[in-house]
Amino acid sequence: MDACCRLLSPLEEALQDYVLTDGKLHADDTPVPVLLPGNKKTKTGRLWTYVRDDRNAGSTLAPAVWFAYSPDRKGIHPQTHLAGSVVYCRRMHTPGSTSCTGMAG
Numbered sequence: 439m440d441a442c443c444r445l446l447s448p449l450e451e452a453l454q455d456y457v458l459t460d461g462k463l464h465a466d467d468t469p470v471p472v473l474l475p476g477n478k479k480t481k482t483g484r485l486w487t488y489v490r491d492d493r494n495a496g497s498t499l500a501p502a503v504w505f506a507y508s509p510d511r512k513g514i515h516p517q518t519h520l521a522g523s524v525v526y527c528r529r530m531h532t533p534g535s536t537s538c539t540g541m542a543g
Contacts, residue, residue, distance in 0.1 A: 453502060454504045456504075457488050457489070457502050457504040458488065458490075458504070458519075458523040459523070463488055463489070463490060463523075464488070464489040465486065465488050465489070465516065466486070466487045467484045467485070467486050467511060467516075468485045468487065470507075472509070481509070482510075483509050484507070484508045484509075484510065484511050484515065485505055485506075486506045486507070486515065487503060487504075488503065488505075488519070489503050490502050
């Protein structure tokens, strides 16, 4: 598994760069059950989804999705994911979810 991760790492980094360099970004966080080694109970982690798709505005750039995992829902995680990116982030989740407003740039 480690060898596979090492081989795919450059592809994952390129995908992240591509998704986060567009001017507009749709973001969502989804709870996922996580089973930690040696533990019989699951814990709730988060799968952060970042979507680049501006075809409705006439863009010819390919749409893409980048996923990032975090062990909790703290705002520091999307801030870290978006660090150094200049994007407009739109939330795609239910009211009350973590907002991306003001986190990029």
